[in-house]
Amino acid sequence: MGLDLALPVGELTRVLVDVPSVSGDEGTLATAVEEALRSLGGLEILRDGDAVLARTGHGLPARVLLAGHLDTVPVADNLPARLDGSRLYGCGTSDMKAGVAVMLRLAALLGTPASGSAPAPESRPGPVSGAGAGARHDVTWVFYDNEEVAAARNGLRRLAERHRDWLQADLAILMEPTSGEIEAGCQGTLRVVATVPGRRAHSARSWLGENAIHQAGELLTRLARYRPRSVTLDGCTYREGLSAVRIDGGVAGNVIPDSCRVTVNFRFAPDRDPKAALAHVAEVLDGYDLVLDDSAGGAPPGLSAPAAAAFVAATGRAPVAKYGWTDVARFAELGIPALNYGPGDPNLAHTRDEYVEVAVIEETERVLGSYLVGRGTP
Known part of the structure; x- marks a missing residue:
């Protein structure tokens, strides 16, 4: 298939949505993105699996990286896309093919048409023609795979291992859905499994045993009484949360269980690292056997970095905590300031009735176009 980057950004989003790209099956869309970028000319292109990267090389003082994932969660009878008034419905509209469409339009804005393979400058989107004419920053685009599944498969993680130089930038903008607002940094997360012991017995003689499920009540009471912190960093307030998210226990309908497992999720502010977060959970749940199931550090707001501060000032938006x-956390690990900024609504991600407001896609394109070249796209 071919992607026409001269389409209005809302229509381009619709075209992208109609290409199914459930995690692990992004190949068709990745190839279409690669071909569209190569047709522009003036860009260095890299393909790694089903990730596609492109960058300008004009020697400008700063480099901005735009990142977005190509994959979606499984389709829920919500393809093909449909337009209802100002809303475009369909799998991946908010998370995050609207963001991918904006990225592609900006590539068309900053790229140079290859001979006979792309629209002439006067018919292409945006006011800029020529290789990076009017560009304020060099730009890197990262379209990656497998974001919606286990971290071990994440395409951005793979790229950081194989092509670290391609991710170098003064500012990374992750185009995850934020409803067109700037969301700074992100929370960290960890899961532990707490095991509550008991003693097995026949349920007809329950007094001979110790019911592990009943014993879990004290642990659940601790969690219910827990008062999480609110931490303000760079003017952004992060609220923590410690929650039971799963309970497993029981042997049979006539057996007093001798073990109960409670999975606890801790969403922590980015002033803690995973080690400190685990120590805090261990303190709250002192006396219980805890096994770490998963953890990932957060990312500080990074708003004091010159490139991040300049972007905030240019957009006129007040950042809030994410x-x-x-994946801004991955950029933070690399020492690259990163922000979340995209057109979709995070509250609609992964839902059957997922949609995106076309006006917000257009506004996101205008804001980023103005920031990157000094003028917005029409």
Whole structure:
């Protein structure tokens, strides 16, 4: 298939949505993105599996990296896309093919048409023609795979291991859905499994045993009484949360269980690292056997970095804390300031009725176009 980057950004989003790209099956879309970028010319291109990267090389003082994932969660009878008034419905509209469409339009804005393979400058989107004419920053685009599944498969993680030089930038903008607002940093997250012991017995003689499920009540009471911190960093307030998210126990309908497992999730502010977060959970749940199931550090807001501060000033938006974990944390690990900024609504991600407001996609394109070249796209 071919992608026409001269399409209005809302229509381009619709085209992208209609290409199914459930995690692990991004190949068709990745190839279409690669071909569209190569047709522009003036960009260095790299393909790694189903990740596609492109960058300008004009020797400008600063480099901005735009990142977005190509994959979606499984389709839920919500393809093909449909337009209803100002809303575009379909799998991946918010998370995050609207962001990918903006990235591609900006590539068309900053790239140079290859002979006979892309629209002429006067018919292409945006006011800029020529290789990076009017560009304020060099730009790197990272379209990656397998974001919606286990971290071990994450395409950005793979790229950091194989092509670290491609990720170098003064500022990374992750185009995850934020409803067109700037969400700074992200929370860290960890899961532990707490095991509550008991003693097995026949349920007809329950007094001879110790019911592990009943014993878990004290642990659950601790969690219910827990008062999480609110931490303000760079003017962004992160609220922590410690929650039971799963309980497993029981042997049979006539057996007093001798073991109960409670999975606990801790969403922590980015002033803690995973080690400190685990120590805090161990203190709260002192006396219980805890096994770490998963953890990932958060990312500080990074708003004091010159490139991040300049972007905030240019957009005129007041940053807020990012609730949840995103791949900005990977950039933070690399020492690269990173922000979340995208057109989708995070509250609609992964839902059957997922949609995106076309006006917000257009506004995101305008804001980023203005920041990168000094003028917005029409």
